[in-house]
Amino acid sequence: MPVSTSVSELHVEGKDDLHLFIHLLGRHGITLHETHGPVVLKDAKGNRRLLDMLPRVLTVSFDRVVGFVLDAEDSLSGRWETIRSHLSKIGVDAPIEPTREGFIGEAPSRRLRVGVWIAPDNVAAGGALEDFLRGLVPGDDRLISLAHQATSDAIRAGAAFVSTDELKAVLHCWLAWQKEPGVPFGTAMKALYFKHDSDAAARFVQWFRDLYKI
Amino acid sequence: MLNTLTIQNYRGFQAFALEGATHVNLLVGRNNSGKTALLEAVHFLASGGDPAVLQASTKRRAEVAVSTVEGRGLPDMSHLFFGHECVPGVSFTLSGANGTPSLKVIVGEYTGPAGVVSSIEDARNGGLMMSIEGGVATPYDPRAFLLSKEGALLGVAKIGMRPHRFDPEDAPAPVVFVSPEKTEPLSVAHMWSQALAEKREVEVRDAVRILDPSVEDIVFQTIDSTSFQVSLERSGILVGFVGSRRRVPLGSMGDGMRRLLVLAVSLVRASGGLLLIDEIDTGLHYSIMPKMWEMVVQTAMKSNTQVFATTHSADCIRGLAALCWNVPDLQECVCVHKIEPRVGKSIRFTGGEILLAVEQDIEMR
Numbered sequence: 001m002p003v004s005t006s007v008s009e010l011h012v013e014g015k016d017d018l019h020l021f022i023h024l025l026g027r028h029g030i031t032l033h034e035t036h037g038p039v040v041l042k043d044a045k046g047n048r049r050l051l052d053m054l055p056r057v058l059t060v061s062f063d064r065v066v067g068f069v070l071d072a073e074d075s076l077s078g079r080w081e082t083i084r085s086h087l088s089k090i091g092v093d094a095p096i097e098p099t100r101e102g103f104i105g106e107a108p109s110r111r112l113r114v115g116v117w118i119a120p121d122n123v124a125a126g127g128a129l130e131d132f133l134r135g136l137v138p139g140d141d142r143l144i145s146l147a148h149q150a151t152s153d154a155i156r157a158g159a160a161f162v163s164t165d166e167l168k169a170v171l172h173c174w175l176a177w178q179k180e181p182g183v184p185f186g187t188a189m190k191a192l193y194f195k196h197d198s199d200a201a202a203r204f205v206q207w208f209r210d211l212y213k214i
Numbered sequence: 215m216l217n218t219l220t221i222q223n224y225r226g227f228q229a230f231a232l233e234g235a236t237h238v239n240l241l242v243g244r245n246n247s248g249k250t251a252l253l254e255a256v257h258f259l260a261s262g263g264d265p266a267v268l269q270a271s272t273k274r275r276a277e278v279a280v281s282t283v284e285g286r287g288l289p290d291m292s293h294l295f296f297g298h299e300c301v302p303g304v305s306f307t308l309s310g311a312n313g314t315p316s317l318k319v320i321v322g323e324y325t326g327p328a329g330v331v332s333s334i335e336d337a338r339n340g341g342l343m344m345s346i347e348g349g350v351a352t353p354y355d356p357r358a359f360l361l362s363k364e365g366a367l368l369g370v371a372k373i374g375m376r377p378h379r380f381d382p383e384d385a386p387a388p389v390v391f392v393s394p395e396k397t398e399p400l401s402v403a404h405m406w407s408q409a410l411a412e413k414r415e416v417e418v419r420d421a422v423r424i425l426d427p428s429v430e431d432i433v434f435q436t437i438d439s440t441s442f443q444v445s446l447e448r449s450g451i452l453v454g455f456v457g458s459r460r461r462v463p464l465g466s467m468g469d470g471m472r473r474l475l476v477l478a479v480s481l482v483r484a485s486g487g488l489l490l491i492d493e494i495d496t497g498l499h500y501s502i503m504p505k506m507w508e509m510v511v512q513t514a515m516k517s518n519t520q521v522f523a524t525t526h527s528a529d530c531i532r533g534l535a536a537l538c539w540n541v542p543d544l545q546e547c548v549c550v551h552k553i554e555p556r557v558g559k560s561i562r563f564t565g566g567e568i569l570l571a572v573e574q575d576i577e578m579r
Binding site for chain 1: 244552554556557561567570571574575576577578
């Protein structure tokens with residue numbers, strides 16, 4: 001249960017997330033193609049849009065496995081509460097607190113399995129994909145502290161980004177100093193700039209395997 | 215207009231409701247989810263309980279029981295009932311809202327005069343009666359039919375199935391069922407002749423012109439089909455194009471054009487009533503879908519015709535979304551219903567929601 005007769009889907013917030021997961025899972029021996037599967041990855045083109053479409057996707061899903069990866073943003077518990085209420089409407093029971101290993105639940109009457117991963121790691125009170133990625137910067141890397149420093153200097157000098165995007169700026173700054181400067185997250189994962197085996201990444205990959213039985 | 219349909223024990227539906235139907239309704243869902251069964255249920259309900267509708271449904275599906283004694287195939291009514299079970303006491307009911315009279319079809323033991331069944335060996339061995347209750351009363355009431363104990367319809371003269379014959383004044387609004395089969399008997403030619411007789415051929419031409427503005431006219435040619443064996447359903451229909459010196463036989467134009475003409479002529483035929491189209495996208499290229507929907511929705515709105523159609527095609531849904539985008543006023547006239555018997559109720563998408571779901575690449579099917 002469930003025996004999938006439809007193509008399984010993983011819904012993510014954006015293109016960066018999509019390519020990052022394809023290459024992260026690839027480094028763990030799971031070969032995925034964006035449209036050919038075995039799990040079809042769908043880019044919601046924005047975190048708001050993913051939250052909006054989540055209940056609609058759940059309502060129409062039968063005989064398949066559907067996963068969602070969303071950012072906790074400023075509140076893990078708030079985000080989880082919203083998702084939990086959508087899950088209960090289609091008969092999927094979910095615990096009050098998000099699970100560290102990522103959520104997997106079933107709606108037997110629909111032969112549907114649903115998975116939810118709240119980035120970065122289902123544990124941090126807030127955060128996003130960038131926090132997940134920060135954990136994948138090699139521990140002995142000397143450039144990352146320089147990138148933090150440079151970004152702080154840039155803020156003081158009047159950089160335009162909002163404070164919640166600071167880590168994103170740090171990571172892109174760090175990526176600008178790699179062998180091929182300025183590649184996106186997915187390409188950087190493929191090029192081994194990022195490592196693939198942080199605690200959160202290992203749990204994410206295991207969640208993916210358990211959800212899709214891969 | 216049928217707004218709600220409630221079903222109990224009919225085909226794959228133990229209990230099911232389709233709510234919030236609009237002028238044009240597209241039914242989607244996996245194979246064997248019951249989309250065609252829903253069209254047939256709507257058809258039967260709208261016909262006022264015409265037994266010929268049930269018989270046509272079993273015929274279309276080739277549901278045949280072989281008579282043990284006579285050795286010939288007979289329509290098998292058992293599949294109309296949930297669980298394919300036809301024993302005394304089973305029944306199915308269909309009801310609508312807006313004053314549409316409900317229907318109940320009940321199976322009981324045969325208790326009629328022995329003389330009537332004496333000629334049918336099957337019936338001697340514990341025959342059944344199937345009765346249609348409710349709907350629109352006819353001079354043939356009670357509508358009761360003899361079945362073999364397995365559910366085969368024993369079509370004998372005295373109590374065989376007959377189509378309804380309504381007084382013209384009592385006749386319900388027209389109902390047209392378009393199946394995906396190419397061999398729907400004489401449908402195009404027959405409906406086209408009716409359109410001609412009623413001087414409505416211009417409406418058909420106008421509907422086809424939404425799709426292809428270069429169509430100048432459509433004419434019906436008289437052919438002596440006894441001397442020249444042609445496919446009857448395609449015979450005699452010629453299409454003229456602006457600037458072309460010759461009219462082209464419909465049969466030479468490919469399945470797509472024929473299908474579009476079937477849709478156009480059916481829309482005119484069903485005017486003011488109900489049009490049921492199984493697999494509306496059959497034979498159509500994806501690029502024509504938005505235009506096809508424009509023709510269907512605009513013609514249906516103009517003639518106050520309610521449409522129920524089915525599809526498996528994502529392009530067909532995208533075409534409907536394109537219409538919702540291009541003509542926002544039509545959004546409230548259309549909806550998609552996902553049919554899934556397990557949830558007991560159709561999952562409905564309004565015009566605006568269809569647009570959003572297609573934009574967000576949500577798999578509605």
